[in-house]
Amino acid sequence: MQNCIGILSDTHGSLDARVLSVFREAKVSHILHAGDIGPLSLLARLETLAPVTAVLGNNDYNLSGAGISSRTRENIGGVRIEIVHDLKRTTFDGTKDVIVCGHTHRPINVVDPVSHTLIVNPGSVSRPRVAEGPSVALLDISVPDKPTAHIIYLDEYEAALNVSSNTDCR
Secondary structure, X not given: OOOEEEEEOOOXXXXXXXXXXXXXXXXXXXXXXXXXXXXXXXXXXXXXXXXXXXXXOOOOHHHOOOOOOOEEEEEEOOEEEEEEOOHHHXXXXXXXXXXXXXXXXXXXXXXXXXXXXXXXXXXXXXXXXXXXXXXXXXXXXXOXXXXXXEEEEHHHHHHHOOOOOOOOOO
């Protein structure tokens, strides 16, 4: 089993080719998309690399009826993950190890101090609101009770993929 999950959000119909390169090089076993997808064909492109779990964002009104919900949960490698577009639409109740979100177009990689839940917002691939530019995230689940995430800025991705020699998520 691969221990690396690719995370992206807020593509708004634009999938930078570097996303596919990062996910391919990291050998992701699953991809999570936290909403504001664009056309379904974008998810099909991602599925050429790995299975995709996606949720609807506030701009995905054209995808209603496509069988995608606004929130979902996955258990991947023993890690309980909730995917939701807007972090304000979830709870910190200790029933998940990781919350993946989007919406703000700003990367986040923090642990909630009360619930000890890892919160990961990969930022935006198409419309970033940070100076570092477009970004995605890699979630390392090689230690299921201590998942870790890495924000990958696409403008620097070659160097960023070598985040640590101690991670299976490369």
